[in-house]
Amino acid sequence: MKKLFLILAAAATTLAASSQTKELDNLNKRLTKSDEAVADAKKAASVNTWIERADALLAASNAYTKELIAGFSIEQSLNLIGEEPAEIVEVEVSGKPHKKYSFENYDIYVDENGSVAFWNTKNEFRPGALNGAFDALKKAYEIDPAAFSSKGYLVATNLLNQFNTNGMNLYNLDKKADAANLFVKAAETNQMLGNVDSVMIYYAGVAYNEAGEYDKALEYLNKAREIGYDQQGGVDSYIAYIQQQQGKEEDAIATLEAATVKYPTNNQLVTQLIDLYVQTKRSPDKVVAMLDKAKELDPKNGALYMLEGSLWEQMGESEKAEAAFLKATEIEPDNYIGYMNAGIMKARKGDKFVEQAQKLDINDVKGYNALIDQAIPFYESAIELLEKAHELNPKEIAIVELLKGLYYQKQDEGPEMEAKYKHYNDLYKSMQGE
Template sequence: MKKLLVSFLLCSATFTVMAQRAKVSSAEENLKKPDLEKAKADIDAALQNDKTKNDAKTWLVNGQILEAMGTKAKDPALALQAYDSYKKALEIDPKMKEAVLVMNQSMYNIYAVVANAGYAALNEQKWEPAFTNFTKAEDVVSFFNSKNLGSTIPTDTSLVFYTGYAANQAGQKDQALTYLQKAADLQFKAEPALYVILGQLYEEKGDNAGWLKAIEQGKTVFPKDKRFNDMEMMYYTKTGKTTELLSMLEKKIAENPDDQQLQLDYAIRLDNLANPHDEKGNEVAKPANYDELIGKAEAAYKKVLAANPSDAIANFQLGALFFNKAVVYNKQLNDLDSKQQTGPKAKELQGKMEELMNQSLPYFEKADQSFAAKGANLEASDKQSYESCLYALQKIYAIKNQTAKMEEVKKKLDALK
């Protein structure tokens, strides 16, 4: 009797295993129909049974069903559950033959669902979900490609870029730098923003070598995008490499002699180098080569005005150049003691100051006319220059005792406020 009982129990156990494996087969059949609800119910039963829950085939079929559900619903959560199930199958049986036949398309489908969820979040400016989905999509690719299952999912450079972009927007600067640098190394060429943001991130980190490299890469890939010229000039300015900056500008002017904006930028750069200020906007000591810099700036402004006499900014800047020199003499005059105020030194300084004021006046007046002619089209960036121009005119008219003109300028200033 014992022997019969044991035999009966063994048959019963075998029947139970076969029944649960039948659940796996039934799940496969329902997946093919497709009846995903029945397929999921069948595979869940197999996953809950001790005899089949540790079979690679059970987890493989579970992954297929979840993948189909996730793809149909475009649900990244379901797709990632499918991914985990496939990983479990390979964990149980790393050399599973069926995985070679199934997983290439399946893993790509999972990757596509999760990546598309990232793009959807990106379009809605939901930066954290976008970044999370993008990184999970990349995890899917990295895992599958590491398993040598007969094929790979190609690297999507766009996804790498947008992962970095989303990270940057979400404030995750280190992650952003990693992904954006990877996109640059992969020679991503669809978005100049890659190199703009990459340069900014390196600048924020104080990595000047990385900053300059990003600018140079941007210029190479997008030679017509002027932002990289501006970034390059900013780099040379902030790193104190004035010789390189001026050489770069002079080279560009030689290559583009009719580019008046470039000529004006060059003049302003020279002017700013000759009249440096600290971070708070306070004047600091003039450089040793002040006379050389200011002379080149004056000549450059005049070249711009020779081509376009009514250029508002060039007129204002050249007027300011003479006016600022006059202010230096005025300060020296005010620093004289009471006895010196009536002496030859005072007379010399007064003469130099008035001469420079007179030189600046026609340029300020021309700038006033040009700015005023823009009327409602005056750009916000020009408004500050116009205000400075009017304040300078008011000062000059006061020195000349031209009260009527002072009042006229005052009305213009009031109208700008």
């Protein structure tokens, strides 16, 4: 039985290869016939000529990969394509392990479950076939937008699906700008079918942003928002983020202010706006009002208290800043930044007494010691908070530097403090690479 199975399998492979060769020969004849038709002025004036051309070019665009379906097992896929890979290699794509099955005209990427995740077309049967199919369909649409026959509708639908598939393949391969271009064409194809494809328009904006083409990203995200695809303010938030990346803080603020009027209960918008208010040093009254509103909507959001602390710190209100940072640690006890910032506030209070002491007459020992005694409790509180921050994030060098400086002042208090200073001093040097 085993021998018979192998013979049949070999026969099946031979038949598949023979069948594919015949299909490609027929496709080549279709393309040649289409080339001749569009070169004929009379035939080129016909909608059907261009629809047939779009169909033929679409077939050419995926002639080597038409059997591939995302989610199929690689075993199923290899049986369908009737071809063995030239090599199989382990690769990492977008931080995830894949196996790449390499063929002459395409590569298949297989996930950890053994399923086809996506593929990369290295060669089209006719170069530029997919774009050519789109141009042909547009030509048919220009001749007569209402003349799409049932075949024209089917061709356009198939072309739309191909743009979606190829776009996602390119996106997964981190070719974000190329993916965005295909998402745009998918939306335009759908428009010829009489539909508004807000999702593809949004995907184009996302992909352009990730490709670093911010102006194009904003163009398509704004289009998505204008046609009603705004994700309850989520698209506004994304637009503002990109504007901020471009250094256009005022544009970002205008976007968020308009969005918060439309979606006043969207705390993401409110928080993002507050952050920009703080960065651009807006009127404190305005920021505080926004913070109070945000805290009412989301009282368990520690980030709001961190923002409040930053605001009070900028205004020189150290007591209020410290209180806000400590409140943030109550809400999010695992967030080291709240402890670090509260520790810095405590240390600054101690520093003020030391600064006053250093300004006294050198002979005023009593006054000097009195001020230093007032500084010590603040430094001790700062150490306690910073030790907690270090425990939560031992890799933050700024915390280690602060602790080193605080324990340096306490070395003369005994061997324990001296050991603490040595520990943080050595750690600081090692983190600096010394």
